[in-house]
Amino acid sequence: MMYTELSPKQLKSMLWWAWDDTRNYDAIVCDGSVRSGKTMSMTIGFVLWSMKNFHAENFAFCGKTIDSLKRNVITPMQKWLEGIVKIKVNLSRNYLDIKMCGHMNRYYFFGGKDESSYQLIQGITLAGVLLDEVALMPRSFVEQALARCSVTGSKLWFNCNPDSSEHWFYKEWIQKCSEKNTLHLHFTMDDNFSLSDEVKNRYNRLYSGVFYDRYIKGLWVLAEGLVYGTVFDKNRHVIKSYDNSNAADYYISIDYGTLNPCSMGLWAIERDKAVRIKEYYYDGRTRGLQKTDEEYYQALEQLADGYPIRHVIIDPSAASFITTIKRHGKFSVRKANNSVIDGIRNTMTLLENDRILICECCQDILREFSLYRWDDKKSHEKDTVIKENDHAMDDMRYFVNSVMGRILKEFCRNGGKE
C-alpha cells in the first residue's frame, strides 16, 4: 500500500491516545465529509492503540451491516496494516486475531442493523470498540456496544458523515463532547491529501441541497424547504418533446392509490439517462369518483401503448393492483425498493448531473416538484417528508431505486454513499 503523507488531522485521529494533550480523553468522534480519510486513519489508530496497551482482550469493529463493515474497513485494513501487524482473519465466523510485539487480541465484527449482531454483542466484554458510520446504526445497538466496554482503560472510537441536526448522535455525542470527555475532530476532503482536485470536484458534483451540506461540507443540517428545490431547474430538466430514436428500454413506475392519487410515469432510458415521456395521474378525491383496479389497469395499458415495456415498477404495498396486473399476464411486474431517503438522495444526484429529464407534457410531476417538501418539525430525529404532493415524486423514486442503480454506480464510482 502506498501512503500519501498523512494530514495533521489524520495523524491526530490515529495517535491521540499517545499524545500528552489528548491521551486522557475516553473517546474520539471524527465526523465530516465523505472520503476525507476518517475510516483509514482511525482504523490504523484503533489497532495500534489496542495492540500497544492490551493483551488477550476482545475488541469490536462495528459497521452499519457486517457486509458494509467488511467492504469499508476489514478488507482495506489488511492492506493498510500490511507489514506492521500480523492479521489472521476468520471471515465466516466474523472475527480476526492480530499479533504485534508479543501481544495478541481478538476483534469481532458487528453490524448495527443485523439482528444477530444485536444478540451477540449483548454477552461480550470489550476493551474498546470502533464504530464506523455510527450515525447509520440504531441508537440501541450503539448503546449496547458502549455498555460492553468495561475493561479498564477502554476507549471508544466513532466516525460518521453528518446527518440531521436533530439526530440523536449529534445531540448526545457531538454537542456534549466535553461533558463526555470526548475528542471531536471535524474532517473535510482537504484533510485527505491523497485526493486530487479532479476527484474532489467529481464528489462536489455528486450531491446537492441538504446532502451537499452534509456530505461535502460535512455539516449537521436539518432537511427543510422544497425537497428538490435547489436542484430541480425547469431550464435544465424540462424538454419540449422526446425523440425516441436513442431509447434502449422503457419502464413504467407506479405509485398506487384509490383514495389518494394514483401516478404512473412512462420512462425511456438512453445509455446514461432517463426521460419521463408521458404520465397518467388520477385523483379520486378531487374528481369525486374512485377507480377500480381494472380501470387503472386499462389506464396502464393505454400509457404503455406502442412502447415495449421491460418492467412495471410498483409500490410494494399495492397488493391488489399487483395481482390485477399479473392476472392480465402482459407486463413483467417488479416491486419497488421503497427506501425513502436513499431514493431522494439518489434522485437528487441524478438530477444534479442531468441524468433525469421530464417532458413538458408531464404536468403533474412538474407541479409536485414545486410543492414536495421536507417536514422540518424539530420533533423528527430523522429526515421526514410531508406526505402530500408526493405521488409522482414517489413513482419517480421507485423508478430510480429499482432501475437507475447501474447508471448511478457508473459515475459514482468509489464516491456515492450506498
Ligand SMILES: Nc1ncnc2c1ncn2[C@@H]1O[C@H](COP(=O)(O)OP(=O)(O)OP(=O)(O)O)[C@@H](O)[C@H]1O
Ligand atoms: N494518507 C492516505 N494515503 C493514501 N490513501 C489515503 C490516505 N488517506 C485516505 N486515503 C484513501 O482515501 C479514501 C477515503 O478514505 P476513507 O475511507 O478513510 O475516508 P472516510 O472519511 O472514511 O470516507 P467516508 O465518509 O466516505 O466513509 C480511501 O480510499 C483511502 O484508502
Ligand SMILES: [Mg+2]
Ligand atoms: Mg468511512
